[in-house]
Amino acid sequence: MSTDYQAAREASGVRLREIRLSTPRGRLTGTQLAREYGWNKSKVSRLENGKQTPTPDDLRMWVDACGQPETYDELLARLRGFESHIRxxxxxxxxxxxxxxxxxxxxxxxxxxxxxxxxxxxxxxxxxxxxxxxxxxxxxxxxxxxxxxxxxxxxxxxxxxxxxxxxxxxxxxxxxxxxxxxxxxxxxxxxxxxxxxxxxxxxxxxxxxxxxxxxxxxxxxxxxxxxxxxxxxxxxxxxxxxxxxxxxxxxxxxxxxxxxxxxxxxxxxxxxxxxxxxxxxxx
Missing domain, CATH: 3.30.870 (Endonuclease; Chain A)
Structure with missing residues (x-):
């Protein structure tokens, strides 16, 4: 995997973590987020550390669980940006x-x-x-x-x-x-x-x-x-x-x-x- 692609995926993960830690209801733990959708609890960690590429559905569920649906377009644009290079x-x-x-x-x-x-x-x-x-x-x-x-x-x-x-x-x-x-x-x-x-x-x-x-x-x-x-x-x-x-x-x-x-x-x-x-x- 290219260095540029991985760097972009890691940057996306940092942004996901920021959103999870700044929900309107206060800090949401990774375990709580995973439990919300029946995800394996390691999935949140993999996404936030750039070890897994999110799908558009992952992003939608993430922002909804964090009470910040307005950030979806930004996250999707990030995803489309690095996916345009590696598909x-x-x-x-x-x-x-x-x-x-x-x-x-x-x-x-x-x-x-x-x-x-x-x-x-x-x-x-x-x-x-x-x-x-x-x-x-x-x-x-x-x-x-x-x-x-x-x-x-x-x-x-x-x-x-x-x-x-x-x-x-x-x-x-x-x-x-x-x-x-x-x-x-x-x-x-x-x-x-x-x-x-x-x-x-x-x-x-x-x-x-x-x-x-x-x-x-x-x-x-x-x-x-x-x-x-x-x-x-x-x-x-x-x-x-x-x-x-x-x-x-x-x-x-x-x-x-x-x-x-x-x-x-x-x-x-x-x-x-x-x-x-x-x-x-x-x-």
């Missing part, structure tokens, strides 16, 4: 994958120059429906989230309209193992690789592949997107990070440029994709 999958996927896909659609629609590095799978903007369906299904299974796969796939496919609407330039780099990872049935991967070969030469997409044997300036690490050199989106198994501070953006941009030095394009990229296609088992 846990548990919270994001509570309503399924479709809202997450819609958020990415909006972010890309509002950008002109988009750079991506991906070391795990084909990026969503270039996915076929069957490949996207496999990825999203596995994600829902991992996170035990609602299965709205078909709606999520439709939203992800809608994003691809941005490739043809003009006004944007995609600079995408994939690591070669991505071309061979069977995170979907072989037939779906074959169609996905055909799709990638068809992307090469598009005037809105620059597709590079970093060969497995290439000398790397930096380790491959996790995938990420950079929007207009102003915002970075990357993800871990537990959360998505949306970063907009200048130092972080510059670090990711520098990383992307170092990875680009190892990438091949045009016919060389086509040959790598075609080679991966030929290695698939026959249908």
């Amino acid at each position: 846990s999958w548990r919270r994001q996927l509570a309503a399924g994958h479709r809202p997450v896909q819609d958020a990415h659609n909006d972010a890309q629609a509002n950008s002109s120059v988009l750079r991506a590095w991906e070391s795990s799978w084909i990026v969503g903007i270039l996915q076929t429906p069957d490949y996207a369906r496999a990825v999203l299904t596995r994600s829902a299974e991992l996170h035990k989230s609602p299965q709205d796969t078909e709606e999520a796939v439709r939203s992800r496919m809608k994003r691809q309209e941005l490739l043809y609407s003009g006004g944007r330039r995609y600079h995408i780099i994939l690591w070669e193992p991505v071309l061979r990872a069977l995170i979907c049935p072989p037939s779906a991967l074959a169609a996905q690789l055909d799709r990638l070969m068809g992307v090469i030469g598009m005037d809105t997409v620059e597709l590079g592949i970093v060969p497995l044997h290439a000398s790397l300036k930096v380790p491959p690490g996790v995938g990420f997107w950079i929007y207009d050199d102003r915002q970075v989106v990357t993800e871990t198994w537990h959360a998505e990070l949306w970063l907009d501070d200048a130092i972080s953006v510059e670090t990711y941009l520098r990383t992307w440029k170092l990875l680009q030095k190892s990438a091949v394009y045009g016919a060389d990229a086509h040959n790598l994709i075609h080679s991966a296609r030929r290695m698939l088992p026959p249908p």
